[in-house]
Amino acid sequence: MMAGVSALVRLLPVMLLVSVLTLAATGIGSSFMPPDRVVAALAGQGSRMDEVIVWTLRLPRVALAILAGAALALAGALLQRVVRNPMASPSVLGITDGAAVGVVLFLWLFSDQANNLTVSIHWQPLAAIAGAAAFGALVIALASLDRGSSKPLKIILYGIALAALAKAAVTLLIILGPVYRASQALTWLTGSVGAAHWQDVLAVGLGLAAVIPVLLLQRLTIRQLVLDPQSAAVSGLSLDRAQVCLLAVAVFLTAMATAHVGAIGFVGLVAPHVARIFHGQFRSGYLFSVALTGSFLVLAADTLARIIAPPLELPAGALTALVGAPLFLYLLVKGRQSHA
Amino acid sequence: MPDTLASLDRVSAAYDGAPALNEVCLDLPDGRIIAFCGPNGSGKSTALKVMRGLHRPDGGTVEIAGRMLGDWTQKDLARQVAMLSQSPDAPSDLSVGDLVLMGRFAHRSRFGGPSAADRAACDRALDITEMADLKGRALAQLSGGQLQRAWVAMTLAQDAPRIFLDEPTNHLDIAHAFELLDLVMHLSRSENRSFVIVLHDLNMAMRYADHVVLFEKGRIAANGPTTEVLTEEIISSVFGIDCRIMPLDGLERPVIVSWGKASGVGVSGQASGKMRKICT
Amino acid sequence: MRRTAIALCLALCAAVVFSLHAGLTFYTPQTVFAALMGGEGADALIVTTLRLPRTAIGVVCGASLGLSGLLMQSVTRNPLAEPGLLGVNAGGALFVTFGVTVFGVASLAGIGVAAVMGALAATALVFSISASTGGAGNPATTLLAGFTVAALLASFTQTLLLIDETALETLLFWLSGSFSDRPIGLLQLGVPLLLIGAVGSFLLATPLDVLRLDDASARSVGVNVGVVRLAALGLAALLAAGAVAMAGPVLFLGLVAPHLARRLTDGALPSTRQLIVLSLLMGALIAVLADILARIIVAPGEAPMSAVLALVGVPMLIHLLHRRKGLAA
Numbered sequence: 001m002m003a004g005v006s007a008l009v010r011l012l013p014v015m016l017l018v019s020v021l022t023l024a025a026t027g028i029g030s031s032f033m034p035p036d037r038v039v040a041a042l043a044g045q046g047s048r049m050d051e052v053i054v055w056t057l058r059l060p061r062v063a064l065a066i067l068a069g070a071a072l073a074l075a076g077a078l079l080q081r082v083v084r085n086p087m088a089s090p091s092v093l094g095i096t097d098g099a100a101v102g103v104v105l106f107l108w109l110f111s112d113q114a115n116n117l118t119v120s121i122h123w124q125p126l127a128a129i130a131g132a133a134a135f136g137a138l139v140i141a142l143a144s145l146d147r148g149s150s151k152p153l154k155i156i157l158y159g160i161a162l163a164a165l166a167k168a169a170v171t172l173l174i175i176l177g178p179v180y181r182a183s184q185a186l187t188w189l190t191g192s193v194g195a196a197h198w199q200d201v202l203a204v205g206l207g208l209a210a211v212i213p214v215l216l217l218q219r220l221t222i223r224q225l226v227l228d229p230q231s232a233a234v235s236g237l238s239l240d241r242a243q244v245c246l247l248a249v250a251v252f253l254t255a256m257a258t259a260h261v262g263a264i265g266f267v268g269l270v271a272p273h274v275a276r277i278f279h280g281q282f283r284s285g286y287l288f289s290v291a292l293t294g295s296f297l298v299l300a301a302d303t304l305a306r307i308i309a310p311p312l313e314l315p316a317g318a319l320t321a322l323v324g325a326p327l328f329l330y331l332l333v334k335g336r337q338s339h340a
Numbered sequence: 341m342p343d344t345l346a347s348l349d350r351v352s353a354a355y356d357g358a359p360a361l362n363e364v365c366l367d368l369p370d371g372r373i374i375a376f377c378g379p380n381g382s383g384k385s386t387a388l389k390v391m392r393g394l395h396r397p398d399g400g401t402v403e404i405a406g407r408m409l410g411d412w413t414q415k416d417l418a419r420q421v422a423m424l425s426q427s428p429d430a431p432s433d434l435s436v437g438d439l440v441l442m443g444r445f446a447h448r449s450r451f452g453g454p455s456a457a458d459r460a461a462c463d464r465a466l467d468i469t470e471m472a473d474l475k476g477r478a479l480a481q482l483s484g485g486q487l488q489r490a491w492v493a494m495t496l497a498q499d500a501p502r503i504f505l506d507e508p509t510n511h512l513d514i515a516h517a518f519e520l521l522d523l524v525m526h527l528s529r530s531e532n533r534s535f536v537i538v539l540h541d542l543n544m545a546m547r548y549a550d551h552v553v554l555f556e557k558g559r560i561a562a563n564g565p566t567t568e569v570l571t572e573e574i575i576s577s578v579f580g581i582d583c584r585i586m587p588l589d590g591l592e593r594p595v596i597v598s599w600g601k602a603s604g605v606g607v608s609g610q611a612s613g614k615m616r617k618i619c620t
Numbered sequence: 621m622r623r624t625a626i627a628l629c630l631a632l633c634a635a636v637v638f639s640l641h642a643g644l645t646f647y648t649p650q651t652v653f654a655a656l657m658g659g660e661g662a663d664a665l666i667v668t669t670l671r672l673p674r675t676a677i678g679v680v681c682g683a684s685l686g687l688s689g690l691l692m693q694s695v696t697r698n699p700l701a702e703p704g705l706l707g708v709n710a711g712g713a714l715f716v717t718f719g720v721t722v723f724g725v726a727s728l729a730g731i732g733v734a735a736v737m738g739a740l741a742a743t744a745l746v747f748s749i750s751a752s753t754g755g756a757g758n759p760a761t762t763l764l765a766g767f768t769v770a771a772l773l774a775s776f777t778q779t780l781l782l783i784d785e786t787a788l789e790t791l792l793f794w795l796s797g798s799f800s801d802r803p804i805g806l807l808q809l810g811v812p813l814l815l816i817g818a819v820g821s822f823l824l825a826t827p828l829d830v831l832r833l834d835d836a837s838a839r840s841v842g843v844n845v846g847v848v849r850l851a852a853l854g855l856a857a858l859l860a861a862g863a864v865a866m867a868g869p870v871l872f873l874g875l876v877a878p879h880l881a882r883r884l885t886d887g888a889l890p891s892t893r894q895l896i897v898l899s900l901l902m903g904a905l906i907a908v909l910a911d912i913l914a915r916i917i918v919a920p921g922e923a924p925m926s927a928v929l930a931l932v933g934v935p936m937l938i939h940l941l942h943r944r945k946g947l948a949a
Contacts, residue, residue, distance in 0.1 A: 168927040
């Protein structure tokens, strides 16, 4: 009971931060709206104009940032456990670049002579998911075919190799494909939640909702993975099955998020680190804290991206790197001092 | 409880093509303290790993507690056989209490927190290993001996009637090594638990083991009750050293005293690994 | 060993000669010879101002990257270390972009200096990160640190390019990683760096041989491990920097060349000195071949050379991983 209470106490500040930021992010835009009007509009008590702005323009974007951030952060935390290395993240495993291959291939295959898409753009997320899943499956297959002893290391190496392959494929496709589509692909590659619709929110939300029961059932397994492979196996863990299962969950989460918001980097790397420091990776509720931190990071990055250089909107992916990477380096150095 | 702990039938195993076990046949009695002894690279650790399903044998069959190894589920096997491997590793910010709780993995329910039985088993394991006071410490803050005892506590918390220990005295000073083996002796006698222990120190094996299996180059050189296996003749032939086994006043078992390389013939090839490396 | 080196030399010469002939239009030896002898006309112009420079730059770049990869692999005892994968290219790219967008650098010398500074900074960053996470000897940690830093620097670069669109046009040719359309003047930067690197690594060859042992053993036979490692890393960074300045980011060459070089030698463990020679030659050969391939496979267009290398290099990397069971963790 005590453990539950202390975990809750640690989660409260992050929740509070996310809520405050949600209000602020909904208020900020080409026409600023003070928090009281935002709350009124959210509750259905605001002016008609306010409600339209909040519900159709800003809220989908905010909600998508929150959900995608949570998904990417969770994927990162799972991967770090599976490969037993705190430096792992979804982009390292080629999943993000795989999604990019899917999108670029989609734009290339379904463009006609006049550079118009021959099918609806709404199929694009599906292409991204297919690409991410294909590359993720390839990493998993290569790793499970490998009978060697140091499997976590192999997963990382195969991931890095396939990520490089995917990047090369994207470069080739962009150059060989229609020029007009190239810029569209590039925008997607940087990662942005700007074009959010409620459909996107629904899709990512459903994906997350499907994963939550799995994570709850597997929470002991996820924790047991911090032990060295032999000790974990001796304690009763089916190591191979656990690794493949959680890897698949991470691929799924990354694919869902990347398909709708593009290649937003560093969230999967940084969020677990932050949660580890402020929450503790062995306290109950760690994954919840990771998800909240991820939401906060992406929402903050997107909000900053909107206000830094108006009317120009920077891609949120650039901002998560600018904010996340120095933070990550700082955490590394700090971690070193506390160990010494 | 079946009266064989494990039975190996013509088991061979290798690491990356280098053979480690060669058609080993072995039956181990249950409810005893069994020591695996032998020179470096003779296959004793490999045999332990094969018996626990951590290393896939290239041939032969392994039975644990009367059932084929492949027929066990991971969790059922973990409830029957616990093991402490040679160099276990966990994140340095993990607390001793959390580590010991991880030993309960095979028993814990998928839902909710640890049950009363889980807590009781952990507390008991911490008590026996005298780690109860250090429960809240992070692993990074422990000394080498304390760390080893924390892992022993985790292994005990698993509540398995059979426990494998792979060179458990490695990081311990001589006092803690005796303490650990006294604990093994106590658990074996009072709770009828079985132990299989890889031991380098023949005197430790002599003092604590009921049964000794002596490995040599991937085969079994001798297998039987301790005093029948650890004889001057067998030791000098397997290790290539001269030794005397002599009783000491007040001790139940004799001690082994050695003064180095055998002067006899036919043993130079079995010198230590280091020697061989220089020769080739 | 001597025979292998001579064979490689001959192969390289053949590749260079072929490179002058091959392209959108294939020339006869007479045309090429006439062009080299100071002939005139469109064909001669193509040979002397397009194909000759890109071949020369390819040779220098390839040799630099091959040697740089070898040094990084020796120093880290990591068979997968490579300047491109370890973020060195990304560092060069960022500094060049920064120089062009913020300080308005336009001269070749300026771009070269920026690339060298960036490559050195990225190397320092990656290796201090991997050391501070306790992973100096852990291949996974070094690679992950490199990957992370590369991603970070690349996103800085992207952001700068998003803000300043004119810079994008100036730099896109450089950022694509290729030997074509490079001003020949860049060789004035690349060749001295290659010479420094080659001479320096020959001086370090003996201690690097010893460094194949673990640190403690190397120290006990009298090698100053810290100094040797730092010097070799510095040389590796300089070599990679020269290549980045000339060709832009090129991945995998530094990984592939030393590995193929090792394959060529019979018997176990060739000496570092032998490996240096073979890696230089092998790097140059692969670079020229990849450049020729890039010209031909999607003709009349031109494929990015870096993509061609990746398409060849990745399957090789995976094969390498699969074959190597006992990869030291």
